[in-house]
Amino acid sequence: MTAGAAERTPSLLETLPGRFYCDPAVFAQEQERIFETLWCCAVRAADLDRPGAFRTVQVGRENVLVVRTREGALRAFLNVCRHRGARVCAEESGTVRRTLQCPYHAWTYDLEGRLVAAPNLARMPDVDREERGLLRVALREWLGYAWVCLAEEPPSFEDTVVGAATERLGDPAAVERYRAAELALGRRISYDVRANWKLIVENFMECYHCATIHPELTHVLPEFAKGFAAQYYVGHGAEFARGAQGFTVDGGAGFGRLAGLADAQDRRYYAITVKPQVFVNLVPDHVIVHRMFPLAVDRTVVECDWLYAPEVVASGADVSRSVELFHRVNVQDFEACERTQPAMDSRAYRRGGVLVPSEHHIRAFHEWVLTCLKPHMSEV
DSSP states (O other): OOHHHHHSOOSOEEOOOGGGGTOHHHHHHHIIIIITTSOEEEEEGGGSOSTTEEEEEEETTEEEEEEEOTTSOEEEEESOOTTTOOOSOOSSEEEOSSEEEOTTTOOEEETTSOEEEOTTGGGOTTOOTTTTSOOEEEEEEETTEEEEEOSSSOOOHIIIIIHHHHHHHSOTTTGGGGOGGGOEEEEEEEEEEOSOHHHHHHHHHOOTTHHHHOHHHHHHSGGGGGTOOGGGSTTOOEEOOTTOOSSSTTSOOOOOOOTTOOGGGTTEEEEEEETTTEEEEEETTEEEEEEEEEEETTEEEEEEEEEEOHHHHHTTOOOHHHHHHHHHHHHHHHHHHHHHGGGGGSGGGTTOOEEOGGGTTHHHHHHHHHHHHGGGGGGO
16 A cells, blocks of 8 residues: 555545434533524514514523523523513514513513612612623624524634634625625525434535435536536535526526625626524525524524515515525425434444545534533533
């Protein structure tokens, strides 16, 4: 054997063992060490379009309440009354006039989270209304979304979130040119996927499966049929087929190019994974954002937004052909993940599977998961 052959990367690399996808103890550690430690994308800021508008989301083991204040800012809190622990807002979304009131004992909080009223509170002058307010959660806005972090000392948002886009595209300004924060919501679809969240991430990151299950996608992006996904190469965007006029289910025309895009970004598709739970898809006339919310070791809710130029949505234009393309991709992907999930508990997958060369970049994701959990692996 030559020295070059000895140093050659093997064709097959090992994956995570099967228990990482089906063991509740592993999932509990992931909730604590990943989802309750890192920045997670919670809600689209424009959904909270008036003072008092709120939405609740599940982040790890915590239910988080995001609300628009009277001054127009966004605030996030743990959705837990400081009296006896009832959820302050039981609904997923809604609007309150001035305050948030617990339906159990009527403890009442202003939109900044301060305790402002409760039965007989005037007779308890020693109660510190600031100290007994709702517990604040760190919040940042980016790409038109509110991102929250449950950690007492959140990691750098610029390094861990914005940096993921820079690392993928190779240009700090590339994602900003799409002006996602200025776009309007054209369609939202929620998918309840009976699969572990990591299977969904891995699926999104590779295209070895694309020729098999994504005929519509490979029709528009023919290079995906060769098995190498956009995320395999830093800065690379898959080029549209010569005959494709737009990123639509039939390859027909979409809408005008978003203002501000560089010429090099035209007629190309870019995909970004922002760990742990966001996928960003960039095409010339719209942006698609996936947010994952793992609810159990084998269940993940994925909320997918299609974002267009405001004038496109305001005009009532039919966006169904562009929505349909990635909706089909989502359904195809999620069905594949659901077919995979039962085997994670099989003795045939006890030691895991393998990654072929076009999937080798997934190894970095596995190593990241292991790094997050490593200090606590003895507990699982």
